[in-house]
Amino acid sequence: MKVRVLYFASVREKLGRDAEELELPADVSTIAGLRTHLRARGGAWAEALAESRLLRTAVNQDMAPPAAAIKPGDEVAFFPPVTGG
Amino acid sequence: MKVRVLYFASVREKLGRDAEELELPADVSTIAGLRTHLRARGGAWAEALAESRLLRTAVNQDMAPPAAAIKPGDEVAFFPPVTGG
Amino acid sequence: MKISVQMDDFDVGFEIKSISKNNSIGAVASFVGLVRDVAMTLEHYPGMTERAIGKIVEEAKTRWQVTDCTVIHRYGALEPNDQIVLVAVASGHRGDAFAACEFIMDYLKTRAPFWKKEQTAAGTRWVEAKTSDDRAADRWEERKPDAA
């Protein structure tokens, strides 16, 4: 399936990318799965999305936990804990 | 001793008076004593300062309880519970 | 610190700007009390009012980090929707700003010598003190400064 992935703040900077369209393999169906999939790219990806790194994620602009399911056409975002206000 | 007594809001209206200078008898030395003394005037005084009536009192512009002592020259005020803000 | 008891209206934006001019401030919490649907006259006890508010603000400063504080309370004739009171607290910390602001309002309601007389169609009447205001003020007795 095809999804849109967004990166914000320090994640965006580390990856040098703010968004991409992605065709996912059949076995990737959750946020956690997508994160593992992206990490497999190695280099900055392995580092910025490392398991040890505390990140927040959203699906279709709602905060979502690692186990959240991803459907075709979804917008998935990776970012550090928020610091507004 | 001589004191200045002030009345506010509904107390002032009932008494038709907002302030007076008063020479107190020797046995009046607390707010409670002063209230009893004033009540003895009868009429509106007995009514506005009735024991059953919940009033607040202040000595020299600080809230003070019935047992608070009064000294010569003090400013004593009688008023209903406050309703500002 | 600014405490004013006045007949005139006040400019909330100006007052909040005024206590915000300090780079150590990160937070300004404020409260505006307004007349609802009934015109009223506010009586107060000149001298004691300013003194009572000053003591409330001092008490707030012993409990929370307060960088600056403005309290303005009107008296005299007020119409529906008129502003009655402003409490604005500037602090380095959001939680302190909120707590101090609400504390000052709650204590104002029970300790500052103001009395409202409403002008209803049926005539005038003195507003009765609310037990809910006493309870609001009493809350703060239970949570004194951090573990002190």
Add this chain to the structure above:
Amino acid sequence: MKISVQMDDFDVGFEIKSISKNNSIGAVASFVGLVRDVAMTLEHYPGMTERAIGKIVEEAKTRWQVTDCTVIHRYGALEPNDQIVLVAVASGHRGDAFAACEFIMDYLKTRAPFWKKEQTAAGTRWVEAKTSDDRAADRWEERKPDAA
């Protein structure tokens, strides 16, 4: 109800006046967050930001009596002492106005997708999320609506 995520500054006095124009309102609580001593750039997630703030405000309305509410949050480059955020809540009840305003701020801090990048003399750095902000937001989990 007004929610705005914008680069431009805002006028606190105007905003508070705007939500005060209603005779059923007796209370307006508000909060202004300011940049302290370090210039910064605020990044956000367009679309999600407005949506997240909207959900926080809706949640506040289920918990307290909220007549009207304004939330404005800036993004982009900000200098020391600049205004960052305004939350203003109008209510018939003082306690509700305070609680809803503080609740919205606490949730904004942990749920709205904004990120601060500070420009210090030593270079730029992303501000780390504070556990104190998580604790502030968590408090509200323990005191849901009145006895519900």
